[in-house]
Amino acid sequence: MLPEGRRLRQDLDASVRPVRVRRRLNGWTLLAYALLSAGAVLMVFPFVWMLLSSFKDAREVLSPAIVPSRFTLASYIEVLTRTAFPRWFLNSLIVAVLNTASVLFFCALVGYVLARMRFPGKNLIFIAILSTLMVPTEMLVIPWFVMSAQFGWVDTYWGLLFPGLIPGFGVFLMRQFFLTLPRDLFDAGRIDGVSEFGLFIRIGLPLVGPGLAALGIFAFIGNWNAFLWPLIVAQSAHMRTVPVGIALFSGEAGSAWHLIMATSSMAIIPVLIVFIIFQRQIIEGVVLTGVKG
């Protein structure tokens, strides 16, 4: 068949003269840029619309104007003075920071023990922890609530915190990372008289930095965005986290969309800023856990 041979010739030519390939692909590359840009506009638009609406006043937000005729921060000031938003922000920060610290320490510790220590019952414990991944949060919130009511944990920081202290997913992730470290490393440390805890802290931990970074970022974002459990356990206005606070405030705001968009902006913008700063680490973390984990 003639085309077969000709195509081969063309490919050989192409590999010898890469300039021609680039020129031939130009149309496709332009199309790719056009489609990607159109998609990117759709992705960004809701954020832009949120910000534009938040800078309008009560009358203009309901008018057909796209861009506010006068940019005003009045909605932000009103939300900050009318609600306990700073307190919600602080609550979210406290819960996310403490939980992230706990997740990093305990998931790494358990991951290390399961990957690099020898003891009877190891597989059973690993499978037991892995099996908790299949239980949805929805199934746990009712017993958690019953438990919290019984022990007086409702409306406390401990109540907000306790479910997320050691996620099974984190244990699994950290175990995968410790499995890549050679066993000899730890045996050598043992011979040199390093304590068992020292092996974990001084030899193991410094070598799983990327895993810790990914896990820490996910733990923080997950806690920051969490809604179902904080909605159940935080009952008074001053114990709300940001998502619970803005949901309940927006629910009462009626058609004051400029205020609702201001609260949404205050919840979304900090996350977007953190994302822009740690963009590479966050995306690499997703790849690490999604593709390799």
Place this chain on the structure above:
Amino acid sequence: MTGQSGSQRRSTRARLTLSQREAVYAYLFLLVPLVFFATIRFWPAIQSFRLSLFTWHVDPARRVFIGAQYYQEMLTNPVFHRALTNTLLYALITVPASIALGLLIAILLQAITTGRGWYRAIYFAPYITPAVAIAWVWGWMYNVNFGIFNRLILSWWDFVEGIGAPWLAIDPQRFLRDPELALPAVAVVIIWQQLGFQVVIFLAGLQGIPRVYYEAARIDGANPWQLFRHVTIPLLNPVLVFAVVITTINALQLFDQIVNINFTDQGGPLNRTLSIALYMYQEAFGRARLGYAAAVTVVLFVLILAITLIQLRLTQRRVEY
């Protein structure tokens, strides 16, 4: 420390072999985590099964055993049927749509070089922003009287009238107030928010496919479609299965968006956006029917378990080329 206790300690330590000592330390390190997993993960899961078999009362002594009565109620309860149907619809719409779009965008991203990182970041950003706030933003855009979508539809209307082609006009929609449109409208939000996750993992998967496979297939005369079908798809299979499972499980657990996008009529109109998770929440914390709500979560658990088991089978199967 006296010399006596020191030598005593040394003798106890000597009695443990090295491997015994390691095992003791392992369990010492696992002590707190094991207590956590037992009390905060395992016991509550079992407790949910137990609660689902009893009528609810704050005092455990006054809970009455009713066996499978709540499960029978679910068989006939039309609201539960609605919630289950909606939840499966969310999965059936959002999973294929976000996978297909995610794959398309990942392939387009692979075709470009300059700005790839920035495009990837833009597509990914919604994935990590709080779903609660996102739902309020979209609820505003879908607003019947003042929302941007209906304004755009009206502008389009004016435009086509102006150019003398009124048959191209579209009517303004009621979106979240329209029982037929509400669920697809919410699904669009879910797709918009989850797309970036697929883009990122698909792009990484595509970059992991060695160039030589494509070159070899091209030398054999494969066209672009054949390259996609017989090289890209099979080699991307593990990532695809992972993405399907994660997005399906997410769809089954939808809650934040549903509550907030239609806050004054949560799950409405006419329960057409109600999800299983929201139904559970309403029964447990709105109507104080904790036993029945626990039974609903058991059903959700069984659904997720089934999907996880299917995933295990699919990933263990050899890849077909």
